[in-house]
Amino acid sequence: MRVPINWLSQYVSLPQDKAELAERLTMAGHMLDKKEGQGADLVFDLELRQNRGDLYGILGMAREVAALYGKTLKPLTVVNLKDNKITDRLIKVEAGDLVNRFLAVTIGKASGLKTEERIKRWLGLYGLPSIEPIVDLTNFVMVETGQPMHAFDADKVTGGRLILRRAEREEKFISLHKIEYSLTKEDLVVADKEGPLALAGLIGGRRAAISDSSKKIIVESGNYNPVSVRRTSLRHKIRTEASTRLEKKLDPAWVKTAIERFLKLADQGCQIWQDYYPDPPKEQVIQFQPGEVERLAGVKIKKSQIRRILESLGFVVSDNWRVRTPGFRADVEEAADLVEEAARIWGYEKIQPEPLLGEIPKPIKSPLLELETKIKTLLVGLGLNEAVSMPLVEEKRLLKWENNPKRLVLQNPVVEELTAMRTNLGLGLIDYLKRARQNRSAGLGFFEIGKVYFKKTNGYTEKTIAAGVIAGEKLAAGWNWKKEVWDFYKAKGVVEAILLGLRIKADFTRLGQKSVNYLNPKEAAEITVGKVILGRFGALKPSIIAWGNLKGPVFLFELDLEKLLKIKPAESVYLNQFPFPPIIEDLSLIVKGKIDVQVIIQAIYSASISITKVELWDVHGHSRTFRIWYQDRKKTLSSKEVETVRNKIRQKLASYPVVIRE
Amino acid sequence: MTKSPHDYTKDVKNARSLKELEKLRLLFLGRKGKINQLLKKIPELPANQRKSAGREVNKLKGEIEKALKKQESKLKKGLTTMSGDEWMDVTMPGQPARQGQLHPTTIVINEINKIFERIGFSVVEGPEIETDKYNFERTNLPHDHPARDLWDTLYLKYPEILLRTHTSSVEARVLEKYRPPIRAVIPGICYRAETPNPSNNAVFFQYQGVVVDRAVKMSHLKWILNYFIEEFFGAQTKSRFRNKYYPEVEPGVGVDIECVFCQRKGCSVCKSRGFVEMLGAGMHHPQMLEMAGIDHRRYSGFHWGMGLDRIVMARFGIDDIRSLYNGDIT
Numbered sequence: 001m002r003v004p005i006n007w008l009s010q011y012v013s014l015p016q017d018k019a020e021l022a023e024r025l026t027m028a029g030h031m032l033d034k035k036e037g038q039g040a041d042l043v044f045d046l047e048l049r050q051n052r053g054d055l056y057g058i059l060g061m062a063r064e065v066a067a068l069y070g071k072t073l074k075p076l077t078v079v080n081l082k083d084n085k086i087t088d089r090l091i092k093v094e095a096g097d098l099v100n101r102f103l104a105v106t107i108g109k110a111s112g113l114k115t116e117e118r119i120k121r122w123l124g125l126y127g128l129p130s131i132e133p134i135v136d137l138t139n140f141v142m143v144e145t146g147q148p149m150h151a152f153d154a155d156k157v158t159g160g161r162l163i164l165r166r167a168e169r170e171e172k173f174i175s176l177h178k179i180e181y182s183l184t185k186e187d188l189v190v191a192d193k194e195g196p197l198a199l200a201g202l203i204g205g206r207r208a209a210i211s212d213s214s215k216k217i218i219v220e221s222g223n224y225n226p227v228s229v230r231r232t233s234l235r236h237k238i239r240t241e242a243s244t245r246l247e248k249k250l251d252p253a254w255v256k257t258a259i260e261r262f263l264k265l266a267d268q269g270c271q272i273w274q275d276y277y278p279d280p281p282k283e284q285v286i287q288f289q290p291g292e293v294e295r296l297a298g299v300k301i302k303k304s305q306i307r308r309i310l311e312s313l314g315f316v317v318s319d320n321w322r323v324r325t326p327g328f329r330a331d332v333e334e335a336a337d338l339v340e341e342a343a344r345i346w347g348y349e350k351i352q353p354e355p356l357l358g359e360i361p362k363p364i365k366s367p368l369l370e371l372e373t374k375i376k377t378l379l380v381g382l383g384l385n386e387a388v389s390m391p392l393v394e395e396k397r398l399l400k401w402e403n404n405p406k407r408l409v410l411q412n413p414v415v416e417e418l419t420a421m422r423t424n425l426g427l428g429l430i431d432y433l434k435r436a437r438q439n440r441s442a443g444l445g446f447f448e449i450g451k452v453y454f455k456k457t458n459g460y461t462e463k464t465i466a467a468g469v470i471a472g473e474k475l476a477a478g479w480n481w482k483k484e485v486w487d488f489y490k491a492k493g494v495v496e497a498i499l500l501g502l503r504i505k506a507d508f509t510r511l512g513q514k515s516v517n518y519l520n521p522k523e524a525a526e527i528t529v530g531k532v533i534l535g536r537f538g539a540l541k542p543s544i545i546a547w548g549n550l551k552g553p554v555f556l557f558e559l560d561l562e563k564l565l566k567i568k569p570a571e572s573v574y575l576n577q578f579p580f581p582p583i584i585e586d587l588s589l590i591v592k593g594k595i596d597v598q599v600i601i602q603a604i605y606s607a608s609i610s611i612t613k614v615e616l617w618d619v620h621g622h623s624r625t626f627r628i629w630y631q632d633r634k635k636t637l638s639s640k641e642v643e644t645v646r647n648k649i650r651q652k653l654a655s656y657p658v659v660i661r662e
Numbered sequence: 663m664t665k666s667p668h669d670y671t672k673d674v675k676n677a678r679s680l681k682e683l684e685k686l687r688l689l690f691l692g693r694k695g696k697i698n699q700l701l702k703k704i705p706e707l708p709a710n711q712r713k714s715a716g717r718e719v720n721k722l723k724g725e726i727e728k729a730l731k732k733q734e735s736k737l738k739k740g741l742t743t744m745s746g747d748e749w750m751d752v753t754m755p756g757q758p759a760r761q762g763q764l765h766p767t768t769i770v771i772n773e774i775n776k777i778f779e780r781i782g783f784s785v786v787e788g789p790e791i792e793t794d795k796y797n798f799e800r801t802n803l804p805h806d807h808p809a810r811d812l813w814d815t816l817y818l819k820y821p822e823i824l825l826r827t828h829t830s831s832v833e834a835r836v837l838e839k840y841r842p843p844i845r846a847v848i849p850g851i852c853y854r855a856e857t858p859n860p861s862n863n864a865v866f867f868q869y870q871g872v873v874v875d876r877a878v879k880m881s882h883l884k885w886i887l888n889y890f891i892e893e894f895f896g897a898q899t900k901s902r903f904r905n906k907y908y909p910e911v912e913p914g915v916g917v918d919i920e921c922v923f924c925q926r927k928g929c930s931v932c933k934s935r936g937f938v939e940m941l942g943a944g945m946h947h948p949q950m951l952e953m954a955g956i957d958h959r960r961y962s963g964f965h966w967g968m969g970l971d972r973i974v975m976a977r978f979g980i981d982d983i984r985s986l987y988n989g990d991i992t
Binding site: 026227460 | 754755757758759760761762763764765767768772781782784785786787789790791806808811812813816817818819820823825836840842843844845846851853855856857858864865873875876877878879880881882884885886888902903904905906907909912913914915916933934935945947948962986987988989990
């Protein structure tokens with residue numbers, strides 16, 4: 001809120017050093033956003049607390065200054081309404097649940113009425129233009145006290161009575177700004193017999209607007225249900241000086257003060273008035289222990305000083321520290337709130353930092369987070385870059401990737417691109433790939449460790465997945481080396497390296513029938529440990545590549561971290577176990593039927609425990625050459641012993657569609 | 663006979679390793695090697711040329727064998743094939759061994775985690791799909807608070823199931839699950855009903871911290887926040903610890919740091935304020951402790967939270983928040 005300093009000085013004496021004033025206000029909870037002008041035109045634009053409606057008036061700020069500097073507030077001169085004629089025909093409240101208080105008065109308007117120069121200036125510095133003398137006064141009192149009010153041309157109010165009711169569905173209302181609104185049953189209006197005259201708490205209508213020719217005026221001020229005001233404001237996208245104040249809890253007592261102040265400034269006398277105030281709030285009392293200030297804030301303030309601070313803010317403090325909160329401090333409900341009042345006025349800068357000593361708590365372990373970190377380190381070392389993509393995606397796009405009936409859809413999305421929760425990380429990863437291509441980076445890999453979300457029989461579930469995409473050039477051609485392009489087995493090597501790094505022995509089994517929408521079933525595998533499926537790896541389907549506007553081939557892997565956590569990592573094998581040198585031999589086979597290399601390797605291993613390592617060494621058409629390590633813990637194997645093992649291998653391989661090349 | 667003898671031996675002389683040499687041996691002299699290929703072609707020649715062709719091929723074979731032997735011994739002795747005063751240009755680039763990079767947000771989170779783990783904090787995480795209970799009720803947000811509206815929060819099933827709007831929901835779970843003393847930090851992704859634009863995204867990262875123990879005060883909070891600012895932003899960083907309102911805290915604190923771009927003179931980054939808002943903090947509202955089953959008369963606590971994206975953007979010079987989530991920063 002913009003606070004013209006000269007205006008502020010009307011209610012409390014201000015220190016000379018305005019910069020120091022700004023700093024103290026900032027520390028006390030009213031941050032200086034910017035300073036404008038100087039001297040009589042100096043304005044502080046302050047960012048105010050959202051839960052203190054009382055601050056949105058110059059008087060409220062003046063009270064803060066008075067408390068900060070130990071000054072007294074200058075009292076406001078008002079007209080006493082008591083001395084005037086009450087009526088019961090000015091107001092009719094039909095929506096009592098939305099209205100806490102509503103006060104209206106009628107006055108005459110002298111034709112020569114003009115806005116005072118300094119009021120014009122202050123309003124201008126605040127940011128409101130001068131419109132018409134009565135309107136200017138309602139604005140002035142609103143900014144001064146923080147309590148909004150409105151004036152109608154009484155002759156244009158049909159039936160002479162203001163009715164507070166809910167609008168009808170689609171009832172029309174034309175505002176002062178000539179904009180037409182279609183209202184709802186949730187909107188509170190001030191109306192006459194003909195229809196709405198104003199949206200209560202927000203803005204007045206054209207119909208009964210004040211003009212220079214108005215002779216008789218009805219001035220009203222109200223206190224409404226703040227939630228209702230806010231909803232109406234959002235619903236119709238109307239934000240005014242009045243609505244920003246009435247969205248907060250204001251003190252209903254100020255309704256009367258504002259009207260009485262207005263009458264004093266307008267000096268037009270008062271004809272009749274009516275006050276709807278069926279249920280004044282009860283007084284709030286807090287039993288306070290001044291020791292709480294030291295206990296919570298960690299700063300020592302003398303009891304007499306705490307008392308002085310609270311009293312200067314409007315609290316009434318009894319001898320035994322029963323504290324009555326003023327009506328305009330709806331934000332103060334308990335002892336902790338009073339501690340804050342004392343500490344902030346005393347000055348947070350006076351709190352001395354104290355190191356946190358005390359028992360170091362038992363660590364909270366998170367194996368999932370630890371695994372995440374491990375995998376990230378491995379992947380970064382393997383040359384992949386980390387991606388972070390949006391967990392919210394466009395449902396249409398998600399369905400192109402995979403159609404999971406358990407996907408979650410937002411009930412109130414704001415934009416079309418963010419309507420559902422991702423069921424797979426692939427979608428975000430190919431976006432990164434696309435962007436990287438646009439930026440013409442050489443072929444890459446990206447990985448992401450993040451959550452995917454699903455419906456569950458009794459609720460919802462989030463799973464943490466590590467996924468990555470690899471595509472393009474593995475190595476760009478250079479002055480001394482040839483270009484290398486990613487292919488299935490090179491990419492598989494990355495996945496194998498992750499598993500090796502985690503010391504997990506997993507198998508790659510053909511995906512085949514258990515197809516997945518985005519992977520090419522002929523070029524994809526499930527990563528398994530026994531019956532547990534840890535994840536998948538394979539080439540993206542050409543149709544997906546085309547849809548994603550990518551250049552193929554693109555390889556993708558995904559691993560379920562929760563499943564990974566359940567697998568016990570293998571023990572590291574140290575060379576000391578086999579101190580005697582191995583015999584290494586090659587064995588070449590011709591493959592006659594459909595058989596996986598994995599099966600052959602398993603068969604060879606199973607022939608004897610003296611076989612410690614089997615690797616695929618060469619591939620040539622149907623020919624497969626394996627390199628076999630023969631080792632024993634206790635001795636170097638003799639050629640006879642090796643021959644025995646070799647025969648065992650031959651026996652094992654006899655039952656497979658292979659022919660050994662001798 | 664296309665290539666002259668000179669070419670073949672050049673390849674051999676340029677071999678840099680025994681492996682390369684072996685490859686060349688196979689290439690030229692192997693069963694399917696070039697020499698044998700040439701020999702196989704001889705019968706195709708006219709009869710009168712066959713003898714001389716055979717002699718040539720054998721001559722070539724001999725030269726290649728000689729060159730291979732010579733190069734092998736040179737390599738074995740560790741001599742390069744360069745003559746006397748040639749040297750290795752060590753400034754020429756080495757073959758790239760790819761090293762990947764962590765995402766900027768991860769880098770920042772890791773750094774901040776370390777700062778707090780050093781003083782006894784545990785890093786904790788929690789669900790993103792939350793209930794009204796842990797996201798709002800347990801964080802002391804009153805029932806009619808505007809944050810609960812459909813305008814602010816993304817719902818899967820209004821009003822019960824939503825996407826968490828702050829990491830305070832995880833804190834509420836921590837307070838319920840563990841007995842004091844508690845020291846925990848919570849990095850995490852949060853959601854809000856927002857149309858993405860360069861300064862605000864519907865999805866954003868927050869970093870939260872919580873301490874609960876006996877006799878914990880604002881003076882301790884000030885100390886911890888100063889410690890963090892010094893460790894993360896540097897010892898020279900000026901900051902201010904002022905009163906600010908948040909529903910979950912009482913007293914509430916806002917911490918700003920001096921704008922590094924203009925040193926408090928005012929600029930577009932700090933919106934001419936000279937200070938940039940960094941985090942919000944405060945003592946736990948007694949209600950928040952009580953709802954978690956912690957006796958607020960025996961224990962007190964404080965917590966703080968900050969938006970990470972802005973910090974990451976400032977650290978890495980990124981000016982559109984959406985770049986952190988869509989791959990623009992590669």
